[in-house]
Amino acid sequence: MAFRKIFTQHIQKKTCHTMAFYKKHGGYEQAKAALSKRKKPDALIDLVKASNLRGRGGAGFPTGVKWGFVPKATDKPKYLVVNADESEPGTFKDRLIMEKCPHLLLEGILICCKAVGIETAYIYIRGEFVFATERLQKAIDEAYDEGFLGNNALGSGQRIDVTVHRGAGAYICGEETGMLTSLEGDRGNPKLKPPFPAIEGVFGCPTVVNNVETLANLPYILEIGADAYRAIGPENSPGPKLFCVSGHVENPGTFELPMGVPLRTLIDKHAGGVWKGRKLKAVIPGGSSAHVLTADECDVAMDIESLAAAGTMLGSAGVIVMDETTCMVDAMLNVMRFYHHESCGQCTPCREGTGWLAKITHRIAHGEGRMEDLDLIQDVCDRMVGKTICALADAAAFPAESIVKKFKSDFESAIQNGGSPAWKKRHPSVVGGTASHA
Amino acid sequence: MPDIKTPTTRWTLNGQEVENTSGMTILEAANEHGVEIPCFCYHPGLSIAGNCRICMVESNRSPKPVISCSERIADGLEIETESEVAVDARNSVMEFQLINHPLDCPVCDKAGECILQDHSYSHGPDRSRFIEDKNIRHTKELGPTISIWGNRCIVCTRCTRFCDEISGTSELCIVERGDRSVVDVFPGIPIDNQMAGNTVDICPVGALISHDFKFEARVWNMERKDSVCGGCSRGCNIEVETLDGFVKRLMPRENQDVNDWWMCDEGRYGWRHLYSDDRVLEARGPSGPLDSSRSITAFIEILDNSPRVAFLIDPFLTCEELHLVHALASSSSDSLVGGWLPDQGAAAEFPAGFKISADKHPNRNGAEQIFGHQVFGEDASQLQSALNDRSIDTIVAFCGGPGSDGPGQEWSAALAKASTRVLFSVQEGNWLDGATLVFPATAPLEKEGTWVSEDDRLQRTRSCWKPGEAPFPSELVFLQSLQSALGTRSRSLSAAGIFRELSEVCAPFADHNHSDIGSLGLLLSDRPTGVGAGGGA
Numbered sequence: 001m002a003f004r005k006i007f008t009q010h011i012q013k014k015t016c017h018t019m020a021f022y023k024k025h026g027g028y029e030q031a032k033a034a035l036s037k038r039k040k041p042d043a044l045i046d047l048v049k050a051s052n053l054r055g056r057g058g059a060g061f062p063t064g065v066k067w068g069f070v071p072k073a074t075d076k077p078k079y080l081v082v083n084a085d086e087s088e089p090g091t092f093k094d095r096l097i098m099e100k101c102p103h104l105l106l107e108g109i110l111i112c113c114k115a116v117g118i119e120t121a122y123i124y125i126r127g128e129f130v131f132a133t134e135r136l137q138k139a140i141d142e143a144y145d146e147g148f149l150g151n152n153a154l155g156s157g158q159r160i161d162v163t164v165h166r167g168a169g170a171y172i173c174g175e176e177t178g179m180l181t182s183l184e185g186d187r188g189n190p191k192l193k194p195p196f197p198a199i200e201g202v203f204g205c206p207t208v209v210n211n212v213e214t215l216a217n218l219p220y221i222l223e224i225g226a227d228a229y230r231a232i233g234p235e236n237s238p239g240p241k242l243f244c245v246s247g248h249v250e251n252p253g254t255f256e257l258p259m260g261v262p263l264r265t266l267i268d269k270h271a272g273g274v275w276k277g278r279k280l281k282a283v284i285p286g287g288s289s290a291h292v293l294t295a296d297e298c299d300v301a302m303d304i305e306s307l308a309a310a311g312t313m314l315g316s317a318g319v320i321v322m323d324e325t326t327c328m329v330d331a332m333l334n335v336m337r338f339y340h341h342e343s344c345g346q347c348t349p350c351r352e353g354t355g356w357l358a359k360i361t362h363r364i365a366h367g368e369g370r371m372e373d374l375d376l377i378q379d380v381c382d383r384m385v386g387k388t389i390c391a392l393a394d395a396a397a398f399p400a401e402s403i404v405k406k407f408k409s410d411f412e413s414a415i416q417n418g419g420s421p422a423w424k425k426r427h428p429s430v431v432g433g434t435a436s437h438a
Numbered sequence: 439m440p441d442i443k444t445p446t447t448r449w450t451l452n453g454q455e456v457e458n459t460s461g462m463t464i465l466e467a468a469n470e471h472g473v474e475i476p477c478f479c480y481h482p483g484l485s486i487a488g489n490c491r492i493c494m495v496e497s498n499r500s501p502k503p504v505i506s507c508s509e510r511i512a513d514g515l516e517i518e519t520e521s522e523v524a525v526d527a528r529n530s531v532m533e534f535q536l537i538n539h540p541l542d543c544p545v546c547d548k549a550g551e552c553i554l555q556d557h558s559y560s561h562g563p564d565r566s567r568f569i570e571d572k573n574i575r576h577t578k579e580l581g582p583t584i585s586i587w588g589n590r591c592i593v594c595t596r597c598t599r600f601c602d603e604i605s606g607t608s609e610l611c612i613v614e615r616g617d618r619s620v621v622d623v624f625p626g627i628p629i630d631n632q633m634a635g636n637t638v639d640i641c642p643v644g645a646l647i648s649h650d651f652k653f654e655a656r657v658w659n660m661e662r663k664d665s666v667c668g669g670c671s672r673g674c675n676i677e678v679e680t681l682d683g684f685v686k687r688l689m690p691r692e693n694q695d696v697n698d699w700w701m702c703d704e705g706r707y708g709w710r711h712l713y714s715d716d717r718v719l720e721a722r723g724p725s726g727p728l729d730s731s732r733s734i735t736a737f738i739e740i741l742d743n744s745p746r747v748a749f750l751i752d753p754f755l756t757c758e759e760l761h762l763v764h765a766l767a768s769s770s771s772d773s774l775v776g777g778w779l780p781d782q783g784a785a786a787e788f789p790a791g792f793k794i795s796a797d798k799h800p801n802r803n804g805a806e807q808i809f810g811h812q813v814f815g816e817d818a819s820q821l822q823s824a825l826n827d828r829s830i831d832t833i834v835a836f837c838g839g840p841g842s843d844g845p846g847q848e849w850s851a852a853l854a855k856a857s858t859r860v861l862f863s864v865q866e867g868n869w870l871d872g873a874t875l876v877f878p879a880t881a882p883l884e885k886e887g888t889w890v891s892e893d894d895r896l897q898r899t900r901s902c903w904k905p906g907e908a909p910f911p912s913e914l915v916f917l918q919s920l921q922s923a924l925g926t927r928s929r930s931l932s933a934a935g936i937f938r939e940l941s942e943v944c945a946p947f948a949d950h951n952h953s954d955i956g957s958l959g960l961l962l963s964d965r966p967t968g969v970g971a972g973g974g975a
Contacts, residue, residue, distance in 0.1 A: 340617070346487075351619060
């Protein structure tokens with residue numbers, strides 16, 4: 001079967017985001033079928049389990065299994081919280097869905113709500129996504145007008161309400177429990193697990209947290225069935241996938257391809273290859289939290305298992321390409337500054353570790369590095385990984401330890417030659433280091 | 439009570455199979471077996487935050503170390519607290535805690551009782567690998583009694599959780615993120631709740647500093663005595679901390695039946711009057727100061743020459759002191775006893791159950807047990823009328839209390855009508871004008887003895903005075919000397935001895951003694967069931 005694009009098929013059309021356009025192209029048919037009285041919720045969960053749909057937010061957890069954790073018999077209301085706080089550096093796929101095909105997401109939400117028995121869904125959207133918020137809200141209004149949402153969603157007798165909630169600019173609120181705390185109105189600190197959100201999530205009630213792209217896959221799974229869906233890409237992590245390619249390529253952008261596309265094909269064919277005829281130096285394949293790959297390691301398929309086997313992760317599929325002129329010390333400083341800025345400060349290893357890593361990297365980049373700093377970075381990373389409430393510490397440590405390990409010569413050169421090339425260029429007269437540790 | 443079997447869990451702690459009540463956390467359960475796991479953010483009175491990460495231990499159920507304050511024991515669970523993984527995890531956290539923490543222990547008030555300092559001795563590296571500039575965070579007043587020294591803050595959120603959960607006032611919050619995070623108040627809203635001082639106690643480091651104790655003493659130089667707060671009739675258990683016999687600080691002492699881990703600010707800071715300039719410190723007669731023997735002679739002379747003597751007691755007197763007054767009153771025929779009460783204050787109850795009583799006295803209950811339930815009621819009215827219509831002209835009055843205004847206007851006026859007045863007073867005041875004899879009285883923190891709280895809890899209060907260095911004879915000592923001089927006492931006793939006498943003659947106290955009361959007190963209704971039963975201290 002030829003690969004059919006489900007997200008980007010119509011994005012060139014000016015009206016692709018409207019209800020009229022979506023309905024003309026078969027929109028909401030799957031949701032109607034799913035919400036019909038004949039359809040049993042369990043059958044939907046089983047279908048999604050059988051499809052092997054894996055979460056698209058970064059962790060890749062099987063979606064059907066996650067739904068299955070929600071208790072069937074409970075007096076409490078159940079909630080769906082859609083993670084639209086897309087803030088992983090190098091990632092811009094959910095934004096495209098919300099701007100270009102918001103109804104696809106809403107249809108996915110309807111299907112999920114039916115399967116799990118949910119009446120209230122929140123879309124927690126990144127605050128900076130003003131345009132996406134407008135488009136999404138317009139789509140929701142259209143869906144209410146049509147009776148697709150509301151007290152009698154799609155005539156099913158089930159109430160399904162969707163509310164958009166805008167975040168206020170914190171990366172940590174994209175972490176599922178940080179997002180729930182923020183949605184509750186508190187400072188967005190991640191929560192201790194257990195209890196997991198499926199048991200005790202937002203407002204203390206059972207909650208499904210799914211990524212935008214994950215939910216947008218659902219109508220397609222219902223349309224073609226689990227077997228056909230599993231046949232797209234590798235069986236254990238199948239489906240159409242949005243890959244975001246940024247950095248030193250001729251044609252950066254979001255590309256919809258089957259899961260498991262070779263990384264080389266993605267960069268060389270779809271993204272137009274490394275720019276200016278330069279050579280590839282490094283690739284971060286799954287958003288800045290992933291381990292970096294060297295040019296030699298790039299013969300890898302872009303799917304969850306293959307990338308895990310290569311010692312990194314698919315993550316959010318934000319592919320950041322760096323050419324041969326990139327100083328990896330500066331690259332790391334950029335990433336470390338980000339995590340230092342975004343750590344919520346709750347857990348000691350992350351609060352202190354992210355700042356420490358940023359300071360050491362800053363010092364090396366600015367000509368005051370010591371050879372022993374390289375071992376120190378590795379050790380600080382070891383001491384951060386797996387010791388915190390959420391994965392932000394890991395997300396900071398993974399790129400740090402892999403960049404230092406795989407591009408040691410860049411660091412040695414910065415230490416021996418009084419700083420990174422870019423810094424020396426800006427400060428030509430400085431001999432040795434005069435770094436201030438801001 | 440039928441023997442209800444609590445479900446237990448068998449698990450393995452450091453290679454040894456152990457058993458605990460099901461549902462406990464690893465940290466609590468390990469503690470029961472004498473295995474102490476370090477912690478910062480964990481406090482038994484607060485919700486679990488799990489953010490400091492110092493309590494990580496190795497578990498057979500997790501590839502990563504788990505935090506023992508939050509994980510619960512389960513059958514078959516195997517926990518190692520001293521394995522390489524566990525020790526390394528703790529050492530990691532200690533290194534992280536210390537990199538931005540100032541090494542200002544020499545000037546930090548928390549030094550000596552700082553959990554970070556303690557753990558840094560046991561788990562910290564002896565030198566730092568951190569050569570960067572340390573972070574600077576704000577130092578500022580958060581309220582009238584508390585300041586934050588931000589550089590020391592380890593963001594454990596004990597204080598913010600206290601204000602959210604215990605006082606219910608939510609003044610404190612964490613501002614900023616990452617290693618800029620620090621405790622603060624909301625703009626324009628200081629922390630001034632009635633329990634605010636507790637946040638300083640539970641701060642594991644010297645980040646929250648009490649203005650009252652700042653730079654007052656090094657904690658290791660202070661002596662500590664278990665005592666009871668005399669600020670109201672709740673009877674919160676406290677620790678009185680003294681330096682050279684002078685009170686420097688009051689701290690709450692855990693008692694789950696009374697005050698949990700807390701005390702109110704009114705009680706905590708209400709001790710300065712002990713050292714006010716207008717304390718009565720020596721006995722005096724109309725013509726000036728009297729030494730101990732002359733003051734006793736003068737007192738006896740008054741008792742001998744008065745046809746009828748009345749006694750006015752205060753509700754700050756201990757049961758032991760009251761017993762001695764009772765004996766004295768009983769020895770003279772036709773005596774009248776009444777008591778005065780201080781004005782009612784405001785009662786308060788907090789979300790977690792902590793209470794402040796409106797009754798601002800510690801021992802009304804005890805006095806009523808000894809003198810009968812009308813001692814502050816009808817007896818008192820009778821006494822007041824007798825004074826006002828001058829049918830009594832000799833009165834012995836106790837005008838105690840913390841920083842008191844004496845017995846109040848009404849009683850002061852009534853007392854003034856007696857031609858012979860023997861007054862015991864903590865402080866100078868107009869109620870002493872024209873007194874025949876004035877004796878110094880002990881304030882609540884200076885008393886040695888027992889009080890009965892509003893919940894019928896018999897508790898021991900201890901004197902802050904250095905043994906053998908009493909600035910004046912306490913009522914307990916003086917009244918016994920008086921009895922000896924009168925020939926009604928053969929030897930002087932400690933408070934415990936007087937209590938024994940009391941328990942022999944006063945039914946509510948029967949079968950109790952000081953050592954049974956222990957450090958946590960007992961209910962008057964709790965009868966010891968056999969020899970050696972009870973608390974025992």
